[in-house]
Amino acid sequence: MKSITLNGSQRESVGKKATKALRNAGQVPCVLYGGDKPVHFYVEELAFTKLVYTPNAHTAVIALDNGKTYNAVMQDIQFHPVTDKILHVDFYQLFEDKLVTMDIPVHITGSSPGVRNGGRLLFRKRKLAIRALPSKLPDVFNVDISKLKIGMLISVEELKSEDFTILHPDSQVVVQVKTARTAIAVAEDEEEGAEVLEGAEATAEGTTSEEVTQE
Numbered sequence: 001m002k003s004i005t006l007n008g009s010q011r012e013s014v015g016k017k018a019t020k021a022l023r024n025a026g027q028v029p030c031v032l033y034g035g036d037k038p039v040h041f042y043v044e045e046l047a048f049t050k051l052v053y054t055p056n057a058h059t060a061v062i063a064l065d066n067g068k069t070y071n072a073v074m075q076d077i078q079f080h081p082v083t084d085k086i087l088h089v090d091f092y093q094l095f096e097d098k099l100v101t102m103d104i105p106v107h108i109t110g111s112s113p114g115v116r117n118g119g120r121l122l123f124r125k126r127k128l129a130i131r132a133l134p135s136k137l138p139d140v141f142n143v144d145i146s147k148l149k150i151g152m153l154i155s156v157e158e159l160k161s162e163d164f165t166i167l168h169p170d171s172q173v174v175v176q177v178k179t180a181r182t183a184i185a186v187a188e189d190e191e192e193g194a195e196v197l198e199g200a201e202a203t204a205e206g207t208t209s210e211e212v213t214q215e
Contacts, residue, residue, distance in 0.1 A: 001137040003071070004051045005061045008043040010068075028086050032062060032070055034093035039070070045086055052077065052086070057104050057139065060091065071095075071134065073102055094134045101167065103127040104138055106174060110146030114177035119150040124173045128156070132164035141174075148177045 008030065011018070019029050022042050032039040041064055051058055051074065062070045072091040080087055094100055105127050115121045128141055138161075143154055153176030156168045 001057065001059055001134075001139050003059045003061050005063055006043045006047050006051070007063050007065075008041040009065045011040040011042055014040050023085075023087065028089055030062075030089045030091060032072055032091045032093055033075070034072075034095075035070075039064075043089075048086055048089070055105055057102060057137075059094065059134065059137070062091065073100060096134055098133075099131050100134055100137070101129060101131045102137060103129050104141055106141045106143055108145055108175060109142050110144045112145040112148040112177055114148050114150040114152065115145075117150060118180050119177040120180050121145070121148075122173075122176050122178055124175060125168070128159070128174070129167040130164045131167060136163040138164070143175055145175060145177075148175075150177050150179050152177055 011022075011029070014029075022029055026045050027042040028045050028048065029040070029042050032041070041062070043062075051060060060072045060074060062072055064070075070091075071094040073094060074089060075092045076090040077086060078088040079085065092100070106123075106125060108121075108123070112119070112121060130137075141159055143159070145154070148154070154174050155170065156166050156172040156174060157170040159174065160166060160170070
């Protein structure tokens, strides 16, 4: 998994006045847990752009001005309810020999023949929780839907790996194609053979995007 480096400074004081002063200066108070004791530090808010405002999952390298460096994963983040400014971030320290739990995003690839024939693509799980050693964390789950016809699905069972444990039931649906009202006739035709399917595909020519909904 890719890492993003955050350059920060260790905090001298963790009181309310000091915290407010940091935020007024564009800095974000942070705490690193998981080691012998919590580490209090602060990082410029703009440095969080690539870590927070992205659909991808990343680990973090926290480099402090006292020369200490920590590998970590973001555990919790607090935003201001009105301005959406980042108020506080909690990190959890990573160790190569200790398992970590993390949410990994799901990306869809390919073009579903079921959607081209009028079906609805339902994105059931946009992220999957997994447990793995830091070196085994995947960047993303790439789910190929190029073989999904109407009525077909992809479940957690098909995404399992020896490198990590997916913390969802094997039967959990990740993505599926369901029948839409306009696709009932097409779904019946798909069972009759390739010749009829080719005709359906010809009718769908010019389609440039798929209908994606989340339920």
